[in-house]
Amino acid sequence: MQPENQSSGQERRSFIEEARRGQIVAATIETIAEIGYAKASFVQIARRAGISPGLISYHFAKREALMKQVMLTVHASMDQALSARGEGAESYRAALRAIIEGFVHYCAEHPAELIAISQIAAASRDAEAARAWADDQHESTLAELEDMFREGQEHGELRTFSPRVMAVSVLAAMEAAPAELTARPDTDVAAYARELADLFDLAVRRG
């Protein structure tokens, strides 16, 4: 049986095991970014990690579990990066700007991670658990944005518009950034971030 199979739950993973899992997750991100989810077989991932394919199954009970771990890991890293920036915005418009610019900068700094999670989220094989989790995450992000917009409207800072449509559109526009930045590596990231923030600032501000 694999260490993964912790039915009862809290059994601690050894340090070395955590390290291996991290290494495998990193190799998975690298592999997906390089050759795409479709071709990211255990053989390919293991080759990049310098281990045997069987070892992946040893540490992750199912392919799905690995993919979900990639999701969790990247989202955790993103949350950490964004929460640092998001703190202490003085207005709803400033908060929106901070979110948008923070996300764009994160994308620029972690292209492989973004490519990996977007491919996993869109994947058609052995990624249902990861996709379901990402969907939940997505929905709760939308809900947070909606709430923010609604409050801003109630405070009179933002114009009247559908918070849902705005939330969906902001998130879509942000999530389009990594592909654009990857496709055009020469893009001025700061300028991109500023333009995107300006765009939505004009769209939400009152008057």
Add this chain to the structure above:
Amino acid sequence: MQPENQSSGQERRSFIEEARRGQIVAATIETIAEIGYAKASFVQIARRAGISPGLISYHFAKREALMKQVMLTVHASMDQALSARGEGAESYRAALRAIIEGFVHYCAEHPAELIAISQIAAASRDAEAARAWADDQHESTLAELEDMFREGQEHGELRTFSPRVMAVSVLAAMEAAPAELTARPDTDVAAYARELADLFDLAVRRG
């Protein structure tokens, strides 16, 4: 042997053959929308088309070719629908509004088609040609939007902003619509379209 294997090029396809190809493409769209790209095997598609799996290979040399044809067909249908609406806009802002609202309404009317092409575009197996073509399409759509924005700026109708960032964001926001409309079937489509058009109208207009 197969009609597909035409190394010499443009030999016309017979009427009956076009009909079969169309039937297979339609069944493919239906199948992907119903059970997802991952499970959309030839056997499944053939069952829905009421034909045998081998016949698909007879008409499409490779799975990729079928998927690409689905892309081509859906995009053609979309272009036709959009060009009808887009004609005769009196201003750049009106043109943008027409594009956005047209696309949203198309999404609402052809959910299966949209699901199919998004799954193919994101697919991990046998869809590289289709994806490549979609990428080209995507890029040329972006270029058209950029041009439109640039002209509008030169005519003084639109404010100064990065046409590229705006194009990417508009397209991303539009492409997010189908998922949203599918996830929330009760959404008021016309309102959604109007809100989205308002959003970008505010973002591009001068003053």
Add this chain to the structure above:
Amino acid sequence: MQPENQSSGQERRSFIEEARRGQIVAATIETIAEIGYAKASFVQIARRAGISPGLISYHFAKREALMKQVMLTVHASMDQALSARGEGAESYRAALRAIIEGFVHYCAEHPAELIAISQIAAASRDAEAARAWADDQHESTLAELEDMFREGQEHGELRTFSPRVMAVSVLAAMEAAPAELTARPDTDVAAYARELADLFDLAVRRG
């Protein structure tokens, strides 16, 4: 998808498909009898059937399904053989004798079948469905024997004893026959059958 996957049920199997399934079942029986359940991999079975391993999966969705089909096939053959003999016994003792002797003769004539189902019933891998079905079959056979004994007791033909213990023991003794006949091929089958019937006749008769 395989022909096996008939979720809706009654779709007829083609003649050629039934023939293949029969051929695969026969090869499976032969393989298990020859090298044991443990080593009866699809590769081995396919080799004996003169087909490719993938074809087995094509006709049987899961290994379990194949093993269960072997069970069903052999039991059906056995039932047919036994029902022919069992008809028209004039007394409970005669009926018991007919059952016992019929079974022993069947064993002698179909050694591979008996070995196969006993190995499948005892198998530890991918045979749970087959085992479950065999267990049901076993239990209902026991119930029939019990009923027969109980009736015989009520009619005063049989002595007083536990019908359950007798049923279990009769069945066990019968099922031990194939192994014995296989281990000692020179055994006089008719004598074996007669001895076994005598044994239980003495055990059940009144006075």
Add this chain to the structure above:
Amino acid sequence: MQPENQSSGQERRSFIEEARRGQIVAATIETIAEIGYAKASFVQIARRAGISPGLISYHFAKREALMKQVMLTVHASMDQALSARGEGAESYRAALRAIIEGFVHYCAEHPAELIAISQIAAASRDAEAARAWADDQHESTLAELEDMFREGQEHGELRTFSPRVMAVSVLAAMEAAPAELTARPDTDVAAYARELADLFDLAVRRG
């Protein structure tokens, strides 16, 4: 390296080593009884023994060796239990009764052991040596029973019948007991034992 790998033979095993081997054997019996032979991997056995999987290989050169040791251990325990009861029977019929009743009672008291050896005997993987040994054991048990019956016939205590068929049937009926007792835990063990002994007493006695 490993104590097991003693090509030269009879070197004594240390006390601590015997203790470990015993612990592993006990854990193996428990594991097989609990989750079945198929799932009784070294990891599972080691978990129940509170040791690491590698240690099992350290003490048993091959999986087969472990399974054979389980067989040896259980049979030894059974022999000990039965020989205690079997001593001092005054007649062949009494001896047969003692054997049957002793075995049934042993089954009721050691269900896990019986389940384990029956699963190993029927196992499809890595149990050939154990099975071969068990087959020998089985055969010698049959031979002993045959001898006993033959002697009883010569002494005029038992009727004329095939000692071999009787031996095979007695053994089969006894070995069917554990499954029955496990399937119906409410069974009155003493009554079962008595009924079974009665059955065969009637079958063997003269007149």
Add this chain to the structure above:
DNA sequence: GATGAATGAGTATTCATTCAT
């Protein structure tokens, strides 16, 4: 044109066994 049985190359997964620690 059309069938669908058959192939074969691909996949993840399992687990006894090894060995550096």
Add this chain to the structure above:
DNA sequence: GATGAATGAATACTCATTCAT
């Protein structure tokens, strides 16, 4: 003596594609 991470060989299963009919 003991660990448990790692290997590697084996498995069933999937399915686009082929081809005899």
